[in-house]
Amino acid sequence: xxxxxxxxxFQVLKTGQSMTLQCAQDMNHNSMYWYRxxxxxxxxxxxxxxxxxxxxxxEVPNGYNVSRLNKREFSLRLESAAPSQTSVYFCASSRTxxxxxxxxxxxxxxx
Amino acid sequence: QQQVKQSxxxxxxxxxxxxxINCAYENTAFDYFPWYQQxxxxxxxxxxxxxxxxxxxxxxxxxxxxxxxxxxxSLHIMDSQPGDSATYFCAxxxxxxxxxxxxxxxxxxxNP
Numbered sequence: 001x002x003x004x005x006x007x008x009x010f011q012v013l014k015t016g017q018s019m020t021l022q023c024a025q026d027m028n029h030n031s032m033y034w035y036r037x038x039x040x041x042x043x044x045x046x047x048x049x050x051x052x053x054x055x056x057x058x059e060v061p062n063g064y065n066v067s068r069l070n071k072r073e074f075s076l077r078l079e080s081a082a083p084s085q086t087s088v089y090f091c092a093s094s095r096t097x098x099x100x101x102x103x104x105x106x107x108x109x110x111x
Numbered sequence: 112q113q114q115v116k117q118s119x120x121x122x123x124x125x126x127x128x129x130x131x132i133n134c135a136y137e138n139t140a141f142d143y144f145p146w147y148q149q150x151x152x153x154x155x156x157x158x159x160x161x162x163x164x165x166x167x168x169x170x171x172x173x174x175x176x177x178x179x180x181x182x183x184x185s186l187h188i189m190d191s192q193p194g195d196s197a198t199y200f201c202a203x204x205x206x207x208x209x210x211x212x213x214x215x216x217x218x219x220x221x222n223p
Contacts, residue, residue, distance in 0.1 A: 004154075031209050040120070042200060042215035043155070050209050058210065090154050097209030098143055102154030 002026050006091050006103035013081045013110045021076040021106050023091030029101070031094045032074035034058075034066060036087040037105075043090065049074055050097075081110045114138050117201050117214025124221050130188040132217045134201035137182065141205035146175065146186050147213075149198045158199070159186070191221045 007022045025032065033048040035058075045058030047066040055066050063085060065077045074093075078085060086109050092100040116135045124130045136144075145160035161168045161175040161184065168175045174187040188195055201214040 033210070035213075040215060042117075043213040045210055045212075048210055092154075094209070097204065099145070099157055099160070100147075100155075100211060102147075102156065104152075104154050 004091055004093055004101050004103035006089075006106050008106060009104070010107050011109070013078075013108065015082060015110060017081050018077065018079050019081065019108075020078075021089055021091075021108075022073070023075065023103060024073045025091075025093040025101070026072065027093060027095070027101065028071070029093035029095045030071070031097055032068065033092045033094075033100070034064075034074070034076045035090045035092065036060065037090060038087050046076065046089075078108075081108075083110045086110045114212045115201060115203050115214045117217060119217060120215070121218045122220070124191045124219065126191065126193060126221055126223050128191050128221075130186075130191045130195070130219055130221070132186045132199055132201070132219070133183065134185065134203075134214050135181075135183045136203050138203070138205065138212075139182070141203040143204050144175070144177065144184050145202050145211070146173075147200040147202065149200065149216075155200060188219075191219075193221045193223050195219060196221050 004025045034046040035043040049055045049068040052071045089106045091103045094100045146158045147155035148158045149155040172189045177184045199217045202211040204211045
């Protein structure tokens with residue numbers, strides 16, 4: 001039982017480059033989320049998808065886009081990476097909106 | 112606007128002691144209050160959660176105390192162990208809003 005799988009685990013980008021963070025869950029959960037974690041800031045919601053076919057902005061959506069590809073997969077795209085987007089990114093999923101299951105994270109550095 | 116305020120930022124406890132982490136919330140629509148535990152290099156994992164219809168929930172050495180009128184809840188770790196050393200996050204969600212709002216986290220260190 002893999003739970004929530006995130007790829008890649010580590011990434012270094014140059015300013016202005018683009019990339020997509022992938023997330024997949026095998027628990028048949030309806031809702032999926034992308035958070036970023038920065039020292040002293042806790043976990044801040046970037047985007048979420050309450051159900052397949054819907055996406056909504058969270059607290060810090062600027063500079064990001066998302067795609068809910070199907071019920072299992074929810075990707076996060078950085079179109080033009082900036083140093084301020086250096087962070088650890090976590091994907092999570094939940095069946096009902098409660099009891100999130102988190103992935104192990106993607107550590108992104110933008111130089 | 113920070114909807115969930117967590118304190119302290121860091122906490123050092125001796126083995127066998129009690130660790131207490133506090134959170135306060137503002138949104139009266141919140142009806143679900145979980146605590147997450149995160150070890151270095153890992154994602155957060157659900158530790159224990161409470162709904163406002165009860166004032167306390169206990170699971171092993173971990174207890175959530177909830178005060179609805181004060182809009183506060185806290186995590187108590189009894190008989191703290193070095194293996195409990197981690198970052199702890201409180202969170203809240205409610206109503207039709209499925210989004211969890213997290214506190215900023217508390218780094219707990221339990222000295223042997």
